[in-house]
Amino acid sequence: xxxxxxxxxxRADGKIGPYAVRGTLREDGDERLLLGFxxxxxxxxxxxxSAPGTLPVPDARRDLARGSxxxxxxxxRGERDAWDVYEAPEGEPLAVALLxxxxxxxxxxxxxxxxxxxxxxxxxxxxxxxLALERVWITRRGRARLLDFAGPRPDGATQPALGSGGGDLAxxxxxxxxxxxxxxxxxxxxxxxxxxRSLGSAGFASFDD
Numbered sequence: 001x002x003x004x005x006x007x008x009x010x011r012a013d014g015k016i017g018p019y020a021v022r023g024t025l026r027e028d029g030d031e032r033l034l035l036g037f038x039x040x041x042x043x044x045x046x047x048x049x050s051a052p053g054t055l056p057v058p059d060a061r062r063d064l065a066r067g068s069x070x071x072x073x074x075x076x077r078g079e080r081d082a083w084d085v086y087e088a089p090e091g092e093p094l095a096v097a098l099l100x101x102x103x104x105x106x107x108x109x110x111x112x113x114x115x116x117x118x119x120x121x122x123x124x125x126x127x128x129x130x131l132a133l134e135r136v137w138i139t140r141r142g143r144a145r146l147l148d149f150a151g152p153r154p155d156g157a158t159q160p161a162l163g164s165g166g167g168d169l170a171x172x173x174x175x176x177x178x179x180x181x182x183x184x185x186x187x188x189x190x191x192x193x194x195x196x197r198s199l200g201s202a203g204f205a206s207f208d209d
Contacts, residue, residue, distance in 0.1 A: 025152035044088040054082040068117035094136035101185035113144040119207035128167020131175040
């Protein structure tokens, strides 16, 4: 029955709502990430298909407009359908970006983007986002964006063990420290080594720090 409910979202004309479905980017249990196309605005979108009965995205998240998060565009909840549409950013999954090492200035920017997003999210009355390898997207301009769901599954990319950081400060620091160690090209500047060591030992008292 669950499979029937998910498939019912895609009509015979290959659409979900007004969006043309171009392919499947990821499938995990009851959740699928599809590549869609908005024919009216001529742009690609990501469509998250969830299990029937999934609660709607909160209004505060729908209205969120920060560069470190995806813009929510549309959604639907029905007896057999539950889906949400987000912008489809250019770039690549973090797992693909980690196939090579990067200079400290680049990695520092990623860490700052994610830390600033976690700081902002911690002040909102919304569920805290999850820091995880599959939820970080690196844009074409070299910025890190935090996804609300697992992003496109990379083909053949190495999956480094970065762990998964919840919304709490300690686990977020552990994730960011592991990311810095996995991404930065050695040798690191002394101040960077000291900084990553402090992150790894949860040495910061707040997201502001």
